[in-house]
Amino acid sequence: MLPSVLVFLAFASTVPTFNLANSCRAAGFGASAEDRVKAHESCMQEEQAALKQLRLVWGRISGSVRQSCAGQSLEIAPSYVELLTCVEMRSGGNFTVGAPKEVTPAEPNPPAPGPGPASPAPVVPAPASPK
Numbered sequence: 309m310l311p312s313v314l315v316f317l318a319f320a321s322t323v324p325t326f327n328l329a330n331s332c333r334a335a336g337f338g339a340s341a342e343d344r345v346k347a348h349e350s351c352m353q354e355e356q357a358a359l360k361q362l363r364l365v366w367g368r369i370s371g372s373v374r375q376s377c378a379g380q381s382l383e384i385a386p387s388y389v390e391l392l393t394c395v396e397m398r399s400g401g402n403f404t405v406g407a408p409k410e411v412t413p414a415e416p417n418p419p420a421p422g423p424g425p426a427s428p429a430p431v432v433p434a435p436a437s438p439k
Contacts, residue, residue, distance in 0.1 A: 323362045324378055326386035328355045334385070358388035362395070373398045 332355060336347025366374070377394035381387060 321367060323359065323366045323388075324381075324386070324391070326355075326381075326388060328352055328388075331355055331385055331387045355388045358392040362388055362392050365395070369395055369399065 329352075332348050332351035335351035336344035339347060373395060377391055377398060380394055381391040384390075
């Protein structure tokens with residue numbers, strides 16, 4: 309049943325729903341009680357910010373990227389930060405808040421401009437020798 313849920317989530321028009329408390333439960337593991345509270349609060353804020361960004365761009369992300377990233381984000385611990393990171397990486401960060409645009413996986417980067425292979429030097433005839 310899990311694979312069908314992933315397919316549904318990936319093609320859904322809304323961002324998958326994760327339990328933020330569960331996502332942030334391990335934040336600060338092994339730290340003092342005060343630091344654990346701060347780490348948990350920080351995690352919750354980061355997750356909420358990532359969710360907000362995902363809601364703004366989700367409809368412009370291609371179905372293949374949604375499917376891949378939604379599945380990947382569920383493998384370990386559901387996280388909006390991880391989901392957003394995956395979407396950004398798979399789309400090359402090729403989305404902005406504004407006009408709707410379908411986001412597709414990024415193309416490989418073209419080579420950077422710069423000195424290419426050396427061009428052969430022009431052939432200049434030698435000066436004529438006096439006869």
